[in-house]
Amino acid sequence: MKEESDIRNISANAEAHLPYTKGKFKISKHINLSGEFAYSTTKNAEGTAYMAQAEVNFNKFNGNLAYMKASPQFAGYFTNTNTFSGYLQYRLTKKISVLANYMQDAKNFQRDTLFLAAPYRKYLQYGIQYKYLSNGSIIINHGFQKYQDRLEPKQFDYYERFFRVSIDQRIGIFQVNLEGQFGNTDNYLTGFNGHSSLYAANLSFEKFKTSFSLFGSYAITSRYQLQNQKQLYYGARVFSKFSDKTSLSLFYQNNYIPEEYFKDRNLFELLFHQQLFPGNELDLSGRYSLQRGQLGDKDFIFSMRYTWRPNIPVQRTAEYVSLSGNVGNLGIKKTEGIRLMLGNYLSVTDKDGNYIFKNVLPGNYFLEIDRSTTAINDIPTVGFPATMSLLNKENIFNFGLTAAANVQGKVQLSEAEKKDQTDIDALQTKKGKNKRESIIIEAISNDQTYRKVCFIGEDFDFTYLRPGDWTIKLYRNGLDKRYKILNDKFQFTLQPSEIKKLNIQIVKQQIEIKYQQESLKVGYNVIKNKK
Template identity: 25%
Template sequence: MGKKLVSLFLLTLPLQLFSQQYLQTTFIKKQAATEPGKVCNLPFFVHNNSTQIVHAQPEYDIPDEWKLVTAQPAIDLKPSEKKFQVLSIQVPAVFAVGEYPVFVNFTADDGALLHRDSVFVKVLEVEKVSIQKLENPEYVYAGEEIRATYILQNQGNTKKNFFIETQNCQVADGEEVMLEAGESKMVTIVKPTSEDYINSVREFYTIRVLAGNRVLESVNNWSQVFPSKNLKKDLYFRFPVTFSGSYLAVNKDDQFESTYQFQLFGQGTLDVEGKHQLEFMARGPNNTDLSYLGLYDQYYLSYQNQNVILFGGQKNFMFTPLTESSRYGLGVESKVLLNNGLALGFLYVEPRFYEEIKNEMAGVLGYHFNSENKAELYYVSKQFEGLNERTQLFSFLSEFSPFKGTDVDLELSRGYFNDVADNAYRINLNSRFSIFNLSGNYYNTGKNYPGYYNNSKFYSGNISARLTEKLGVSLYGRRDFMNAQLDTFFVTAPITESYQASFDYKVGLQSHLKVFLRQYERKDRLSYNKFHYKTRSANMRFSQRWKRFHYSLTGEAGKTTNFLLDPGENEQNSFRGMGDFSYSINSRHYIRAFGSWSNINEFVSGKQQNVTAGMSLSSQITDNFNANFFIQNAYDIDDYYKNRNLMQLNLNYNFLKNHSISLRSFYTIFKTELEEAEFTLSATYEYKFGVPLKQVVEAGIISGKITNRDGLPVEGVWVRLLNKTAVTDKNGDYQFDLIQPGTHLMSIDESSFELDEITNIPNPVEVNVFEDQVSKVDVRILKGAELKGKFVLEEAKLKAAEQEDASPANIIVEIRSELEEYRITTEKDGTFAFPLLKPGKFTFKIYANSIPKAYKLEQSEHEYTLNEGETIDLEIVLPTKKNNIIFKPAGNLNLKSGSGLTLTAKPPKKKESQPKTGPYYSIQIGAFSRMLPEGDSFFKGEQFYFEKQIDNLHKYYIGRFSELQTAKEEYKRLRLKFNRLFIVVFDDDKVYSLPQYEQIKKDE
């Protein structure tokens, strides 16, 4: 068998070789690429290599599910002729990534293969995902969980790992989801709610789908949270006050010390309008010697309003940045700002922690042009200990904005002491323009200037520019102040001089790279220097957020000179590396780890390398309980001017709404110390309460029950009043507390009703609320009644009526009862249908002036009763003026005795013309292509409106006024609610705009 196949192949080989030379194809591109769902065009040339005319039929072999867009007509090629062809194919919308061969075959009429060629088509990756809400609760009660379900579908063409990121909620079953192309999966999020809600609120939550660092899809939703218990009645305006008591303990030098400290603090307004503000503090006893948690005793009282500021007690007083920037002590302060812009002020302080100054005072006179421009003149006098002569300073201070985006703060000062005078000045600038941001300040104080600074020049400045959306550059320089007369209680900071040039680049959506060159010099300010060094270095920092993980890596390389070492031994190549890593387990739990290593020779220390590592944890364990923990192994020595925590634990628990307990512990190395860490512990109880100042609310309550037609309670119906919302519970009950007495509109949300259901009372309904009383509004849900019908013109008059206005359209009909009233017009074919009606007794009216002129109407009003769920369909035949009007019920109809709808009107004694109606004025508030349902939000609580169909539009009007002035007054009231309204005139059932009608009357 094998020999036969080989023989057959050898016999046909010359034919195959000959056939392959008949035609030749040349693809312009041997490989093409396309996205799924799009058409891919493959152009190529066909060349006849033979000396004969070739008739060829193209055939294409493409992968399954692909669609051939190109037609396949046969082609004729003359000898040596070349033709251009295009093969167009479409890849399905979801098709796997990869390279697929496409074959082109040309056959002769007898089916013989003339030529075969192929090209590869690469299907590109498409990354697409959809997330749709399947179910989320419209409302929950306080304390319950909000659980929402979404469907996540991979609409791309490759297997993908998606990350679910949430905001203000949590994923129930893991944040990472792996989906094949076309696969879908349900995702559930959970959000707990607090039991302490006292008003209904909307809780918003967001779910995002990420692939890598890119957000592919985001969905926002909300659920209403209703309080699970009623708000206690509080009719008073209260001033907020906080009382706290703390137990403090410290283990210092192997000795245990403890004490108590108490604090009473209040801050708030004294009136409802917030015009008068009060703040006070009473804290004691003094515990500044109890290490880290020790607090000094402090007492003060402060009051201010729009024009006056008064203060008495202990605080950090500030006159001006040059004369007295910050001085803690006991003193008084007052300032008056008159309505004409004039400002007057006085300050007096006796420093507490700076013993060289006995007391100082200041007076100020200024003028405030507006909130951004002012000028003030200060006079400051200081009395130093042991000296009789006082220091005198004058300072001019101005804040102004010369143009938009730029603020300038300028101060010029001159001081006198012991018959010696000297000057000082400073300027601060902040400006934003174009792509630039500029900020900086400069201080210059004379050698004999007796202010807060003297013999100093220091500055800081920064200029940055955002060159592109991703690239920014900046320059920064700073030199710290010298010879500052700071309060010794706060210790002083080191002197620093630094310069930096940097650029930052946004690598990705949540990735940033920053490269900067820096020179900085730091020197210990205390008398026994622990450090004085200068470093020149190149630095690089990369930070990235990936899903719930965020990290930052920083590297530094340069040369450091330590000025506290001998020359020749004080320079070395220095390196530093730092890492900061954080992970958000979920919205309640957070962990962070950090570390650094450096060999920078900065200190007088035998150990030149420094390794620091630590971590912190933060957890919101419950809604009322949270914990924070921090620990690290070491510290930077040049931070010794401030407290350095090596370990810290905080526990906070809130209970009974206004009460809380806090436990705090620290393992700390304190200021100016290098060793000997101390352990400190504190326990604090805090109670917040409000002092009643004035009864400001006269309140009542609205409550009720919603039942169905069988008298059973209906749960989950929303009831709205003012800006409040309530929902019926399982017993059908709802309640609104603390409602101001008066008349209010309350509405029932009918979105949960069946299509044919309606309330038994008007919706919205007016409710009268009385002080200290409960207004009961019970609602019953009923099957609504329907009234509809059709006007038919008498056929005997049709022929003559063709030349007259004989259309049954725009006939005005009205139905009214004690609870509701509707006025509508008929459609082109004479049909009409009223909205759902509340069962009861109604009056049906036809407006005679809207009947076509060739027809008549002798009885326009009829009374009847509609039962629950009943539908009445009327056929109203309008006779000519020679005949009678006939009403024919088309459905079941319950009629009152003597008022049936099948009527025969008595012939008129005298032929009368149709009375002309109008003119009267009304206000058109809107026009729509469809009829709006009753109580639609567009009407904004307005109940007495009517509708008229004109030019295929449903137009709505409010009011019917015989006087134009009355219409104008109503127009002024309504324009506060509606945007596009205007006065119209009805005259003989025609509608005119007011200017149009006035012009018609003028022409007449």
């Protein structure tokens, strides 16, 4: 099957990864308008996408608006997308201004699987700014925000109405920012309503060619699993430029809010930069960071980079390369019509599963599969997105599609244990009214690792697993010490479409009581015969 595109005035859009028709109009020196339009035609469907932007700047009024929409059938990076953002400010007097900003995140678009899906957010705030001094101002805002986790199980889902007061003041060499926020939260994840408050402070100054920034916040919120949950965040940033050739930066932050799990987050970073001589630079860095999707596990990364800029005038003509291959059918319905993406390039497999990318610029790419063009249970035999280093004239990459396997099971108390204690709830009530006994179940293969927190007495499952060798490990996760996991490791080989059943037994550890007895002295008497 061949895919065709009817697009006029094609140019590259690095931000949206869409082929488009682009226009820009300047109404006056104060107003700028721009727009982008794309139209795609495939054998089965037609799709459209467009983006419009406007920017205005006057003496008393300025702002910007952006809107993007893509139809469900559009053959691009953004699919079934509808997003809008804007900012407006109007100066009533020299000291008083009114302002507002709105944002609605891109919803339901096809995200690159290299990144986790960012939470859906809808945000509106409006308020007034009063500049009481030339170096001091206060802003009073009112608005609402809605956060919804896109991953399962959800970590948050709430709607919050808030009132915020911010003070920004410069005192000598110090720049001080104070903020307080108060709101009411509707928690859709747990079903309760509560209050949320936030207090934040930021202090920054510069001395001895070094800039310092200290920040901290304390919050009591009802946004997550617990009502009136307390959160404390603090940190610091220091940047010192010893000379034009030498600099040192230091950053630390104790933790991050749960809504930011979709990106990498530095907890600690130390960076040293040194220019050895013109064109030669050395960078040393070390950092503790939370990777995407991680909440508690920290990774330490040390890097050393040497940069040499020879400054030799050369001219290089890029030669195009190609990537081709075959998608093997390993027991699925079809391998025809599968859409593959290589950066901004697109290819569709033919009836035999063959594909080809022509006229590709040399470089490093990620090869991806559009999951909407495969069956819901089809899974590749290798990990995707696949890293491609395309330097040769012709490159070949073959892989197969097979049916995914599943693991299902239940965590339960053994039958023998139930004779001694009939219900685990009797134990749970001792630990706390809202606490439940649970364990962590980890599924590991060569290139896939999944973890779940499972409660005793409930079912669990791992879906969309690649067939092959798997290991299931069990961890206590704070399980009461009187209980133990009967078998904490399982190893097996999953076949395509197989549903593996596991039964995890939790038993009560037997306590053996021994009684110590006093020793008993045994003796005898000898009777002598009288003569």
